[in-house]
Amino acid sequence: MSTPHPPRESNVAVAPAEGKLGILIPGIGAVSTTFMAGVEAVKRGLGQPVGSLTQLATIRLGKRTDARTPLIKDFVPLASLDDLVFGGWDIYDDTAYDAAVHANVLEASLLEKVRQPLEAIKPMKAVFNSEYVRRINGPNVKTGGSNMDKAEMLMDDIATFKQSSGAARLAMIWCGSTEVFHTPGKVHQTLKDFECGLMKNDPDIAPSQIYAYAALKSGVPFANGAPNLTADIPALLDLARDRQVPVCGKDFKTGQTFMKTLLAPGFKARMLGMTGWFSTNILGNRDGEVLEDPGSFKSKEETKLSVLEQILQPELYPALYKDLYHAVRINYYPPRGDAKEGWDNIDIFGWLGYPMQIKIDFLCRDSILAAPLVLDLVLFMDLAQRAGLRGIQEWLSFYFKGPMTAPGLYPEHDIFIQLMKLKNTLRWMQGEDLITHLGLEYYD
Ligand SMILES: NC(=O)c1ccc[n+]([C@@H]2O[C@H](COP(=O)([O-])OP(=O)(O)OC[C@H]3O[C@@H](n4cnc5c(N)ncnc54)[C@H](O)[C@@H]3O)[C@@H](O)[C@H]2O)c1
Numbered sequence: 357m358s359t360p361h362p363p364r365e366s367n368v369a370v371a372p373a374e375g376k377l378g379i380l381i382p383g384i385g386a387v388s389t390t391f392m393a394g395v396e397a398v399k400r401g402l403g404q405p406v407g408s409l410t411q412l413a414t415i416r417l418g419k420r421t422d423a424r425t426p427l428i429k430d431f432v433p434l435a436s437l438d439d440l441v442f443g444g445w446d447i448y449d450d451t452a453y454d455a456a457v458h459a460n461v462l463e464a465s466l467l468e469k470v471r472q473p474l475e476a477i478k479p480m481k482a483v484f485n486s487e488y489v490r491r492i493n494g495p496n497v498k499t500g501g502s503n504m505d506k507a508e509m510l511m512d513d514i515a516t517f518k519q520s521s522g523a524a525r526l527a528m529i530w531c532g533s534t535e536v537f538h539t540p541g542k543v544h545q546t547l548k549d550f551e552c553g554l555m556k557n558d559p560d561i562a563p564s565q566i567y568a569y570a571a572l573k574s575g576v577p578f579a580n581g582a583p584n585l586t587a588d589i590p591a592l593l594d595l596a597r598d599r600q601v602p603v604c605g606k607d608f609k610t611g612q613t614f615m616k617t618l619l620a621p622g623f624k625a626r627m628l629g630m631t632g633w634f635s636t637n638i639l640g641n642r643d644g645e646v647l648e649d650p651g652s653f654k655s656k657e658e659t660k661l662s663v664l665e666q667i668l669q670p671e672l673y674p675a676l677y678k679d680l681y682h683a684v685r686i687n688y689y690p691p692r693g694d695a696k697e698g699w700d701n702i703d704i705f706g707w708l709g710y711p712m713q714i715k716i717d718f719l720c721r722d723s724i725l726a727a728p729l730v731l732d733l734v735l736f737m738d739l740a741q742r743a744g745l746r747g748i749q750e751w752l753s754f755y756f757k758g759p760m761t762a763p764g765l766y767p768e769h770d771i772f773i774q775l776m777k778l779k780n781t782l783r784w785m786q787g788e789d790l791i792t793h794l795g796l797e798y799y800d
Pocket residue numbers: 382383384385386387388445446447448459482483484485489492494530531532533534535563564581582583607608609610611641642643722723725726
């Protein structure tokens with residue numbers, strides 16, 4: 357029998373989710389249109405938000421004997437789907453409906469039923485630089501002036517969207533193409549250097565960083581769904597803290613890396629060794645086309661490769677993992693479109709070093725896996741903002757291949773630890789006991 361619980365003091369004051377939440381998205385492509393069309397479909401009862409914690413998951417509170425497991429959305433104040441409004445930027449001027457048709461993820465019959473709201477989403481002119489995304493080019497771009505002028509144009513776009521949509525609050529999520537790999541340079545170190553770099557068109561500043569800057573300056577939470585460096589630089593992290601704005605990233609954890617972070621912690625938990633993990637993919641959407649460029653692939657490869665090393669900790673377990681050979685390949689293969697296929701060959705070894713092999717063939721749908729992550733991220737980022745959390749939101753690592761962390765801290769990649777961290781953060785926000793899974797009290 358559950359016993360009634362007195363209301364508890366919340367650890368932070370979370371403002372209610374009143375009014376509309378405006379979602380601003382650089383990149384009106386496969387992921388973002390699948391997300392927006394999906395929200396419109398769910399609102400009309402045409403489908404279920406499968407894959408979304410904010411819509412479907414429960415959270416256990418108190419002891420296992422307490423029988424308190426509300427839905428997350430009933431436990432913390434989240435914006436409701438009915439209160440979401442969408443806007444975005446793209447280098448192509450297709451409406452979200454046309455872009456969704458082009459992406460060819462959702463069936464035409466479903467898209468037809470949500471055509472009206474999607475057609476109303478017309479991408480604003482993008483800030484683009486073909487040095488950063490090389491294999492595509494489009495006409496819908498801002499021209500003239502310095503990068504600082506472009507940042508100001510983005511801030512104007514943000515303010516205009518807020519006004520015209522009637523949104524009470526905003527959140528931005530990068531669903532644009534993967535930019536080429538680059539590491540933090542001098543211009544990324546301080547806000548002053550960064551702003552100076554914007555004025556001088558410093559080539560080390562990527563378009564995604566101009567969006568992130570505009571968002572943070574406007575007090576809008578910023579999440580990064582791609583592996584680009586973007587907000588993961590001291591200048592923008594300082595700005596986020598200064599403006600009391602949450603940020604998170606990078607690179608949605610969906611297909612193959614999702615599988616890796618499910619399996620690798622299991623092998624390590626059982627102290628099974630590993631000599632190799634070879635991953636290869638074919639995909640034929642625009643994302644795949646951009647990833648054909650070695651610079652963009654390098655950004656992806658970095659986030660994909662870092663996962664195993666950090667989960668397996670070869671420095672702590674040299675006998676099991678020091679010789680691990682890990683390779684990741686992505687091949688653009690147009691016939692498959694968004695229906696990616698990812699193969700993994702895993703060479704493990706057990707007792708006395710005897711070898712074994714595991715093969716995985718995941719016939720997945722990239723954007724179907726990514727869309728619920730976009731939904732959860734924007735709702736949780738808005739919650740974080742209303743809870744007064746600022747800077748890097750490590751509790752949202754659950755959603756990313758390359759979670760952002762404080763400098764000097766290694767990221768946590770084990771998906772179950774990430775989930776515990778996420779749920780404990782929600783418990784902490786609402787003044788509930790954190791769950792440690794110790795459980796000795798049941799046997800006293
Ligand atoms: N689908 C997944 O499972 C998944 C997982 C992890 C990361 N991602 C990342 O999410 C991003 C989006 O994926 P997608 O499949 O929707 O790709 P997509 O190519 O369909 O869409 C990206 C869109 O961004 C636009 N774009 C590029 N640069 C821009 C700029 N500077 N400003 C505005 N728009 C710009 C492109 O024109 C394109 O329409 C990619 O970076 C991808 O790597 C996707």
